[in-house]
Amino acid sequence: MAEAIRRFVPDGSTVALGLALESVIPFAAGHEMIRQGRRELELVGPISDALFDQLIGAGCVRRVTAAWVGNVSEGLGHCYRRACEERVPRSLEVHDHSNFSISLALWAAAWNVPSLPARTLLGSDILRTNPGLVASEGLVQVAAVRPDVAIVHVQRCDEMGRAHTWGPMGITEEAGLAAGRVIITCEELVAAEVILSDPNRILLPETKVVAVVPEPGGAHPSPVQGYFKRDHALYRDYAEQSRSVDGYLAWLEQWVMGVPDRETYLQRLDINPLRVSQHRMSEPVDYGFE
Amino acid sequence: MASSSYTPQELMVAVAAREIQDGDLVFVGMRLPMLAYAVARSAHAPSARGLFEVGLMRDQPAEGFLGTMGDPPNVVGALWATRMSNVMALMAQGSVDLGFIGGAEVDRFGNLNTSYVGEPAHPTVKLPGSGGGADIAILSRRWVTLMSHERRRLVDRVSFITSPGYGDGTPHWRKRNGLLGGGPVAIITTLSVLRFPELGGEAYLASVHPGHTVEEVRAETGWDLKLADDVSETPAPTESELSAIRRFDPEGFWTRSA
Numbered sequence: 001m002a003e004a005i006r007r008f009v010p011d012g013s014t015v016a017l018g019l020a021l022e023s024v025i026p027f028a029a030g031h032e033m034i035r036q037g038r039r040e041l042e043l044v045g046p047i048s049d050a051l052f053d054q055l056i057g058a059g060c061v062r063r064v065t066a067a068w069v070g071n072v073s074e075g076l077g078h079c080y081r082r083a084c085e086e087r088v089p090r091s092l093e094v095h096d097h098s099n100f101s102i103s104l105a106l107w108a109a110a111w112n113v114p115s116l117p118a119r120t121l122l123g124s125d126i127l128r129t130n131p132g133l134v135a136s137e138g139l140v141q142v143a144a145v146r147p148d149v150a151i152v153h154v155q156r157c158d159e160m161g162r163a164h165t166w167g168p169m170g171i172t173e174e175a176g177l178a179a180g181r182v183i184i185t186c187e188e189l190v191a192a193e194v195i196l197s198d199p200n201r202i203l204l205p206e207t208k209v210v211a212v213v214p215e216p217g218g219a220h221p222s223p224v225q226g227y228f229k230r231d232h233a234l235y236r237d238y239a240e241q242s243r244s245v246d247g248y249l250a251w252l253e254q255w256v257m258g259v260p261d262r263e264t265y266l267q268r269l270d271i272n273p274l275r276v277s278q279h280r281m282s283e284p285v286d287y288g289f290e
Numbered sequence: 291m292a293s294s295s296y297t298p299q300e301l302m303v304a305v306a307a308r309e310i311q312d313g314d315l316v317f318v319g320m321r322l323p324m325l326a327y328a329v330a331r332s333a334h335a336p337s338a339r340g341l342f343e344v345g346l347m348r349d350q351p352a353e354g355f356l357g358t359m360g361d362p363p364n365v366v367g368a369l370w371a372t373r374m375s376n377v378m379a380l381m382a383q384g385s386v387d388l389g390f391i392g393g394a395e396v397d398r399f400g401n402l403n404t405s406y407v408g409e410p411a412h413p414t415v416k417l418p419g420s421g422g423g424a425d426i427a428i429l430s431r432r433w434v435t436l437m438s439h440e441r442r443r444l445v446d447r448v449s450f451i452t453s454p455g456y457g458d459g460t461p462h463w464r465k466r467n468g469l470l471g472g473g474p475v476a477i478i479t480t481l482s483v484l485r486f487p488e489l490g491g492e493a494y495l496a497s498v499h500p501g502h503t504v505e506e507v508r509a510e511t512g513w514d515l516k517l518a519d520d521v522s523e524t525p526a527p528t529e530s531e532l533s534a535i536r537r538f539d540p541e542g543f544w545t546r547s548a
Contacts, residue, residue, distance in 0.1 A: 021344045021374075022360030046374065047343075047421045049358070070418035072320065073357040073543075077418060084416035096405060099343050099422040100378045100429075107375065119382050123454035123467045124424045129410045138468040167365045168345030169373045225362045232357040232543070280366060 001218075001261065004183050004211035005032045008149055009041075012062075016044040016106070016147035016179055018051055020170040022072050023225065025051050026153040026185050028218035028262040034058040035256060044106075044147050046099045046171050049222065050238055053077035056092060057248050058256075063093040065145055067102050073232060074239035079248060088245065096126045101133060101142050103171045108144035109178035115141040150179035153219045154203065155226060157186040161209025162195045162202050166282075167225040169203075176204040187227045189214040198285065217266045220274070229274045296527050298480040299545040300535050301499055302436050303329060304527035305478050306390065309434050310335045314387040315380070317341050317426050321544055322436050323390030324356055328538040329531055341386065343422040345372045351538060381429040384470060389430035391423045393437050395448050398492050398513045400455025400474035402427065402435060403448035410450065420452050427453035432475045439479035439510050446513040456490040464490065482507045483524055484515075492516060497524040 009015060015033075018025045030051045033041070040062045043052050047068040055061050056069075057079030070077040083092040097105065100120045108116040117139040127133050132143035152172055154163040163184050165172070176182050182204055189212065195202065221231035241247040259265045299322060306326035310316055312335040318327045327340050328351035340348050342359040347370040354363030365371055380386060394417050395403040404423055408414035426433055437443055455474045457463035464473055477484040477493060485496040494516040498507055500523055508515050527535070539545050 020360065022358035023344070023362070066419065068419040068421035075418075080418075081416045084413055094416075096419055098420040098424040099374060100382075100425040103375045103378065119468075119470055120378075120425045120428050122428060122469050123451065123457055123464070124420070124428070125451045126405070126420060126424060129405075166371070167362070168342070168360065168371050170344050170360075171374050173373055174375065223360070223362050225365055230357055230361050235357075276362070 001028060001032050001185070001213050001215055002036070004213050005029065005036055008181060008183055008210055009033060009038060011038055012040045013148045014042040014044060014146070016150040016175040018045040018048045019150065019152065019172040019175045020168060021047045022049050022230070023167060023223045024153040024165070024219050025049060025222040026151045026218060027051055027220060027222065028215050029151045029183065029185055029213070030055055031256045031265075033060060034252070044102070044145055044175070046102055047072065050077070050235060053079045053242065056080050056083050057089070057242065058252060059089040061092060063095065065095040065097065065102070067097045067099045071235055071239050073235050078239070078242040082245065095130045095132060097130065098126065101140070102145070103174055104142040105132065105145035106171055106174035106178040108142060109146040110174050113144065115143045118142050145178070147175060147179040149181050149183060150175045151183045151185065152176060152203070153185045153224070155186065155224060156188040156190045156194070157184050157212050158190055158192040158195045159212055160192060161206045161212050162192070163204065164195055164198065164201045165203045166201065172203065176208060179208065181210040182208045183211045183213065184209055185213045185215040185218045187216050187218075187224060197287070215262055217271060218262055220266070220269070220271070226279065227276055229276060231274055296532055297545055298499070300532060301524070301527055302478050302480065303535050303545060304531040305483060305524060306434060306436060307333065307531065309476060310338055310388060312337055314338045315341060315385060317343070317381060317386045317389035317422070317430055318359065319390040319392065319422070319426070320359060321392060324359065325535055325538050325544055326390070327351065329534040332534050333530060339369065341377050341380065343374055343377055345374050345377055346370065347377070355538070355540065355543070357543065378425060381425065382470070384429070384431060386430040387432065389426035389433040391426050391433055391435045391453055393435045393453070395443050395445055396435060396437060396477055397445050397448045397455075399457060399459040400477065400486060400493055401448050401451045401457065402453040402455065403450045405452045406450045408449065423453040427455065427474070428469050428471060430471045432472045434476045434478060435474060436478045439481035439507065441510050441512050444479070444511045456486070459491050461489070461491070481510060485518070494518055495521055497522045499524045500526050
């Protein structure tokens with residue numbers, strides 16, 4: 001993980017993450033960005049749950065281009081508020097979107113066009129605060145948003161970067177296609193034969209993927225279908241602790257700066273009750289051709 | 291348990307559930323509306339379907355507790371697990387009958403602010419943003435919002451319209467501005483239910499929750515609230531509504547905390 005972040009997420013990058021909304025959020029990758037002291041990042045996402053707030057509090061972020069920043073089950077993002085209201089720990093530029101418009105902005109970049117027209121955001125003041133959204137002739141032109149890198153956590157992947165995911169995808173596909181490169185973090189590294197037995201389930205083309213990081217539990221506290229439940233209590237604890245700068249810094253020391261890697265992080269949690277134990281396998285499909 | 295014993299959130303969920311008609315395609319959203327959908331589906335709207343912007347369609351409510359719409363129990367038994375833009379496609383076609391939106395501030399014309407209190411460049415409070423709220427407000431056929439009834443939340447005019455209701459309240463504001471959907475039909479609060487005239491415009495007080503008064507509601511509303519000709523008492527949650535709510539929120543995560 002440390003190498004993937006060092007090589008492919010330099011200071012100043014535009015980084016898309018948290019793309020499936022509340023599940024499979026690449027928290028381990030985000031925490032590594034904080035540990036390495038990344039600066040001047042632009043974060044791109046839809047509804048972003050807690051990870052954006054953590055990166056903002058650590059001073060990594062220059063701009064947010066997203067539909068929502070906070071703590072989904074708890075409400076406000078306290079670091080996000082402090083950055084916008086008090087410039088603590090630094091000022092933050094916000095390019096507001098709705099969920100629909102950020103999706104279209106990424107599809108525009110994926111299809112290599114300057115913008116796409118939409119029927120949403122007419123009559124909304126979001127048009128006033130985001131220069132990339134312009135009303136014209138009864139439609140809104142949504143300007144392309146092109147991330148340098150998208151970071152995606154998945155259930156399983158092979159070493160060539162062919163990832164299998166299941167569950168709702170949010171804006172993962174358009175972000176991956178729009179991004180210059182993709183980092184995959186995964187619960188399990190599996191043989192190519194496993195992945196290629198079901199090509200319809202492959203999330204993104206291998207040509208986009210520059211790094212595959214096996215990182216079991218790398219999405220905690222967000223859930224991973226078939227692997228981990230959501231750690232609701234941790235979101236509540238984070239909301240409480242991050243209410244003050246001192247509380248946030250104590251949280252940061254305990255769970256990010258004072259932890260060398262995800263394996264150690266997981267050892268410090270009571271992680272086993274969060275592991276999925278009752279599996280529900282789908283029926284295989286038949287790719288036969290003769 | 292007597293039906294006189296319920297929390298304000300449980301009443302709001304029951305009232306929200308009654309807004310769902312059988313056969314509706316509902317854009318469900320987060321928090322209390324997730325419960326409202328589950329209650330409606332197990333009572334008066336057995337053929338409703340729910341859409342979730344993460345990229346899900348379901349009929350039966352999820353079997354397990356949901357802290358968010360993206361929790362794994364919401365995927366099991368789904369009718370469709372897909373990408374967000376596919377779900378938005380249905381809404382852009384006018385196929386979503388009812389949407390739910392949470393709000394921090396609402397005004398007399400049903401406009402919601404979930405973005406900025408104060409000047410956007412120097413906000414006194416930075417709120418989380420639209421999420422899918424603006425999309426639902428603009429594209430669903432009708433929508434409902436739920437919020438705590440406080441003078442600072444129900445304001446004369448919001449300073450920032452994240453999710454448009456009836457704009458400046460002039461006739462046909464939505465149509466003139468090209469908004470596809472019909473607009474808000476109800477504001478469900480901790481004290482009351484506000485509704486809108488058939489063609490939109492200014493909210494009026496339709497019913498007051500048991501134990502509260504018209505005077506209290508007006509005092510907690512930041513504009514001179516109009517009254518329906520026949521302001522009624524909001525029917526309390528029934529035993530079956532309460533038992534459904536408690537089945538889907540057994541720990542009271544959504545309905546028994548502040």
